[in-house]
Each structure stands twice: as C-alpha cells, then as structure tokens.
Ligand SMILES: Cc1ncc(COP(=O)(O)O)c(C=O)c1O
C-alpha cells in the first residue's frame with residue numbers, strides 16, 4: 454500500500470532523535486487518530502543547521518517526518534516555511550488517500566518549530 | 581526469509597484434504613443440487629453430508645443447519661430475522677459492546693427501523709457479566725445476541741449461563757460463534773442456543789461460506805426471496821463445492837480440537853510469557869486464562885500498531901492491530917476501548933493468532949525479532965520517557 458520511497462524512509466528514517474541545543478521545538482497531535490509528532494530545530498543565521506524528529510504514529514507519519522527533515526535541512530527558515538504538506542507527500546511519491554492526513558503532521562510540526570524559534574528569538578532580544 | 585503467519589483469526593489457508601474434496605465438486609460432481617438427474621443427486625449427497633458434519637460438531641440436527649455466504653450473513657439473518665418475526669411481541673434487543681461489526685452494524689440498522697438495542701459493557705478482561713444481562717432484560721426483550729469468543733482479544737463469554745437465563749425468560753438467544761466454532765466444544769442444547777453463526781474460512785475451509793444453526797421452532801423471517809433452496813430460508817443455487825469443503829473442515833476441526841488446543845495453548849503461553857519477560861512496558865489484553873487457545877493480544881506502550889505491523893512484515897511475520905491507524909475509520913478498536921483501555925494503549929496493540937502451521941520455532945523467531953522492533957519504534961517515539969502514558 455505504501456510506495457518504495459515511503460517504505461525506505463520508514464525503515465531507515467533520517468534525522469531521528471532529539472536536539473539538546475534546539476532553539477525551536479514544534480509538537481502537533483493528529484486530531485484524526487491521536488498520533489504525535491515533535492520536531493527540533495537548531496537555527497543559526499536563519500538557516501536550519503540541524504533538525505531532528507520524534508514521531509508516534511503510522512508508517513506514513515514516520516516517513517513524512519523523515520522526509521520533511523531531509524527537505525529542509527540546510528535551508529533558510531523562509532524556504533522551510535514554504536514547504537507544504539502536499540509537497541512532502543509528493544516527495545514521497547504519494548500516499549494512500551486514507552493516509553493523507555498523516556502528512557499534515559510533518560509540515561505543521563516544522564512550521565510550529567519555526568514559530569517557536571521566532572518566539573524564542575523575540576524573548577532574547579527583549580531581555 | 582522465514583515466513584510466519586500469525587493472523588489466523590482473520591483467515592486461514594484451506595487445508596489440502598478440503599481442497600481435494602472441493603476439487604471433486606468443482607469438476608466431476610458439478611451438478612445443481614436441485615436437479616433430478618444423477619449429477620444433481622451427487623451434488624445433493626455432498627450437500628447433505630456437509631450438513632450432517634456441521635450439525636454433529638455442535639450437537640444439532642442436520643435440518644437445523646442453513647448455509648449462508650459466511651458469518652456476516654448468518655449474523656444478519658439471525659438478528660434481523662428474529663427482530664422482524666417478533667416485533668409484535670417487543671422491540672428490545674440485548675447485545676454487547678464488543679461484538680463483531682457484523683452484529684453491531686446490524687443492530688445499528690435495526691435501531692434506525694425503530695428497535696431499541698442495549699449494548700452491554702464488559703469488564704477489563706472483555707468479559708460480559710451474566711448479572712448485567714439479567715438486569716438488562718425487559719418485558720419487551722425479544723433477542724439476546726452475544727459472541728462466544730471475541731475475535732480481537734480471544735475472551736470466552738459465559739454462553740451457557742446466558743443461555744439458561746434466556747431460556748428461563750423465553751427470549752431468543754443468538755450466539756456469534758465465528759471464532760469458536762471448531763475451536764471450542766459447543767452443545768447447542770446444553771447451552772440453550774437458538775441461533776448460532778459459523779464461518780468456514782476461520783477453520784481451514786474456503787471463504788464465502790458459513791451457516792446459521794436455527795433451532796427447530798425458532799421463528800426467523802427470511803431476508804431473501806427466490807427459489808426453495810435451504811427450505812426457502814436462503815434461496816439461491818447452493819455453492820456446493822464450498823459447502824462440501826466447509827463440512828469436511830468442520831469434521832476435521834472437531835476431531836483435532838482437543839489435541840490442537842493443547843498444542844496451541846502451550847505455544848500461546850510461551851509467546852505471551854516471552855513477550856512479558858523480554859519487553860518492558862507491555863500489557864496483555866483480554867482474559868489471562870479464559871481465552872482462545874490461539875489468541876495473543878498485547879499492547880506495547882509508546883508505540884503505534886501500524887508501524888509495528890510494517891516492521892514485522894519486513895521480517896516475514898504477519899499479524900494485526902487494533903490501532904486507529906490501521907482501521908479505515910481511524911478509530912481505535914471498539915473492543916479495546918470497551919475494556920477501558922486508553923486510546924494510546926489501544927494504539928500499541930498487536931494481535932497474533934496462531935494456527936495449524938505454527939511451530940515452536942515460529943514462536944522463538946517472533947520472540948527474537950519483536951524486542952528489537954519495539955525498541956526501534958520506541959527510540960523514535962516522543963512519548964517514550966516523557967511519562968505521558970502510565971502503566
Ligand atoms: C466474531 C466474528 N463474527 C463475524 C465475522 C464475519 O464472518 P465472515 O467473514 O464469514 O463474514 C467474523 C470474521 O472476522 C468474526 O470474527
């Protein structure tokens with residue numbers, strides 16, 4: 454039911470784990486089936502130097518998490534903000550219709566992490 | 581790679597003896613069982629032999645067995661047929677929250693038609709309480725429908741006690757025995773069962789064939805209309821090859837039941853013990869002892885079932901899960917939820933159902949690969965170590 458690319462990212466996920474010195478963290482829960490995805494980013498000079506994820510979810514959820522981290526690593530946060538759920542699903546060679554909602558997690562978690570990074574920066578300049 | 585099929589509650593392979601007899605009825609004895617000529621008579625003979633074989637297994641009379649397209653149709657026939665035949669007496673039906681969808685959806689449909697249905701809760705082991713059944717009975721209760729053994733967690737229900745209660749109150753008693761037929765001893769008289777659903781593909785027979793036991797004198801309206809087959813209760817040219825296969829599968833299941841149950845119980849307990857010993861944060865779902873000899877259902881905390889199934893599949897192991905992510909509806913298993921299990925724990929459920937082909941080496945192999953798979957998924961899980969799920 455999953456494409457080869459999905460299975461590859463599922464079996465050999467890229468960038469799994471946590472970042473101890475992350476300056477942005479985003480977590481989203483999947484309202485549909487109750488799964489959770491967390492993304493950690495380390496941003497320097499507006500560039501995502503490092504990114505890691507942790508996901509509690511199905512094969513599609515894990516594969517999209519892996520894919521989104523690969524797509525934005527080394528990119529600027531503005532570029533990363535342009536990555537859509539659809540783009541992630543397409544990069545994986547498509548997802549079965551019932552699994553499209555899982556791909557929403559990945560981009561949403563990434564965007565939340567970037568938001569969180571921006572908030573952290575604001576706090577820092579205020580202090 | 582080693583292939584280990586651990587999904588026998590979903591379906592089973594057709595056993596060679598059954599293939600052989602079916603083949604005979606697909607080719608040489610292909611006649612229509614309603615025809616007068618020798619071809620028809622041969623087919624009729626096979627059909628009636630199968631009816632006897634099935635009746636014998638549950639201590640019924642052959643004329644009380646009606647062939648259907650499977651367990652789902654038998655459940656529909658029993659529940660809707662009883663409801664329609666008794667609606668002048670009352671419109672209340674009692675069933676449980678852990679039934680198969682073939683029963684639950686049928687009851688939901690009847691609710692739309694003006695019937696009232698009580699869905700009894702279960703305890704943490706998925707057991708229905710006889711007391712609760714008693715309390716639910718009303719003057720207008722016309723049917724009690726309860727499964728014998730649960731398809732997800734394998735818990736065996738107190739069918740005999742509920743049967744006695746139904747008889748005392750004069751209420752029709754239907755048992756969905758799809759998971760227990762050929763696996764547990766059934767005596768429809770001793771258990772006071774009026775209607776019983778069975779299916780062939782769970783006992784090494786072909787798919788798309790099953791039957792309803794209908795006690796003589798029990799009123800059931802037919803759902804289909806046509807020819808005089810199955811004494812007009814289930815018209816349509818009989819699927820003789822499948823029926824003959826089902827009959828033989830039932831007879832063989834009966835002969836091998838005691839021995840096979842003993843063998844499977846040992847394998848089941850070895851698998852359960854092994855999992856509980858080797859993997860932390862895991863729980864057994866379902867009754868510890870009052871369960872089908874072939875059913876293992878566990879929840880690994882902090883992991884999701886579909887990922888688990890995919891990884892097991894890569895290792896050649898076929899199993900199933902009650903995770904929301906594996907169900908088309910994205911709802912977790914209604915059985916696990918009814919047992920009071922949280923969404924997260926239901927997410928990490930894994931059902932492994934053993935069968936004839938499984939050996940001790942299969943169990944060893946499973947116990948070898950499972951811990952690594954669970955550990956790998958936990959290392960990816962944001963819930964692990966975060967203390968969000970408690971034991
Ligand atoms: C308890 C129970 N009832 C009914 C059914 C439906 O049987 P069938 O697949 O023959 O329609 C099943 C099959 O999964 C079952 O496990």
Ligand code: FES
Pocket residue numbers: 483486487488509510511512513514552555904905906
């Ligand atoms: S995360 Fe639940 S279906 Fe994908």
